[in-house]
Amino acid sequence: MTLTQFGWNERWQREYETVAGEGVLPGRVVGEHRTHYQIAIGDSEVTAETPGRVRNAAALRSDLPGVGDFVAVRPSAGDGPATIEAVLPRSTALVRKASGKETPQLLAANVDVVFIVTGLDGDFNLARLERFLALVRDSRAKPVILANKVDLSKDIEATVRQISEVMPGVPVHAIGARAGKGVPDLEAYFVGNQTVVLIGSSGVGKSTLINKLLGRAAQATQDVRAHDSRGKHTTTHRQLFLRAGGGAIIDTPGMRGLETWNATEPAAANFDDIGAFAEHCRFRNCRHLAEPGCAVRAAVAQGQLDAARLAAYTKSQRS
Ligand SMILES: Nc1nc2c(ncn2[C@@H]2O[C@H](COP(=O)(O)OP(=O)(O)OP(=O)(O)O)[C@@H](O)[C@H]2O)c(=O)[nH]1
Ligand SMILES: [Mg+2]
Ligand SMILES: [Zn+2]
Known part of the structure; x- marks a missing residue:
């Protein structure tokens, strides 16, 4: 069965057998759109919807099917879409936490490895990288940091060292996706x-790298703004691709509004460097x-955060 190429194994088969009814098939969600899903079923792909019964059973938005989920699908009898009858319990779930009015959002399910991609150009930001890492830590998937655009960096080694100091034990690769x-070193993660x-x-x-890892121009890419990189x-929707060389890869749209994650007060948004440590x-x-156990003061003590920043923050909290 070709679903094996998508990571299907005996464990999934056992899970599936506990929920599978008459006339359903196992599949994996490969595309997620506003109104429907694309599901890979062996060699073919079908369009599917979630019936109201499945939507109502989801306590949180992140319980709904998402890219990477293994599902039980019922093909339609006529021309209509198939229906997702059940979502198999996830091995890992990359979830963007709720912030303010937003509810938790599933970014990807059943992923083994998360490539956290950062640019070595004007967009590099260590505090933001830390927040991405915190999200991966909660998912149970393995984080790997990719420092991309080596051609635009004058001091690659110093930046890689800086990342390793803040995130000990996390593999860091300096790469140039475009060239x-x-x-090739990343192939190992798909074995x-x-x-x-x-x-x-x-x-x-991200999409430039996806195209390189797939060996074809599957995804559109676009230049960054010159003034701030x-x-x-x-990329506007999450999509899973099967690699000819083995394994699967998921592209996601660039994340925005990261500064407000878990922010309990609006003021925290202006101090997202402190928020990351907090x-x-x-x-x-x-x-x-x-x-006791204050990570912000520890960051100041270790020279990762400017004492003046903490003083400014403390002052803003008093006023
Ligand atoms: N100089 C340089 N540019 C690169 C490299 N890799 C990607 N780029 C460029 O960076 C720009 C953005 O690349 P994309 O792949 O579209 O970025 P993305 O992360 O998918 O962006 P979103 O889809 O908006 O989230 C493009 O112009 C790429 O050609 C690299 O190694 N070096
Ligand atoms: Mg993209
Ligand atoms: Zn603290």
Whole structure:
């Protein structure tokens, strides 16, 4: 069965048998659109919808089917779309947490590895990289950092060292997706039909890398803005691709609004560097004054955060 190439194995087969009814087939969600899904069923792909019964059973938006999910699908009898009858319990789930009015959002399911892509150009931001890492840590997938656009960096080694110091134990690869530099080294992450998802800000080169790893121009790419190296949000929906060389890869749209994750007060958005460290404080409501286990003061002590920044933050909280 070709679903094996998508990572289907005996474990999934067992899960499937507990939910599968008469006339349904196993499949994997490869495309997620506003009104429908694309599901790979062996060699073919079908368009599918979630019946109201499945939507109502989902307590959270992130419980609904998403790219990477293994599902039980009922093909339609006529011309209409197939229906997703059940979502198999996920091995990993990359979920963007709720912030403010938003509800949690599933970015990808059942991924083994997450490539956190960052640009070594004017868009590089260590605090933002930390927030991406925090999201991956919650997913149970393995994080890997890809520092892309080596051709635009004057001091690659220093940046890689800086990343490794803040994120010990996380593999870091300096690559040039456009020219394919360092890309062969990434093949190892797909061995055993593993699934990899790419996340990162718009314009860091996720789709450029996808095309290199697929060996074809599957995804559109677009130049970044010259003045700040930001992307133009070229990719607009999440899509899973099967690689001829083994494994699967998921492209995602560049994430925005990362600064407001978990922000309890609007003021926190202006101090997203401090917010990134604060996620590691022992107490959720830590004021970073004298509380034990304060990750913000620890960051200042280790020279990762400017003491003046913390002073400015403390002052803003008092006024
Ligand atoms: N100089 C240089 N540019 C690169 C490299 N990799 C990608 N780019 C360029 O960066 C720009 C953005 O690339 P995309 O692949 O569209 O970025 P993306 O991360 O998919 O962006 P969104 O889809 O908006 O999230 C394009 O002009 C790419 O050619 C690289 O290694 N070096
Ligand atoms: Mg893209
Ligand atoms: Zn603190």
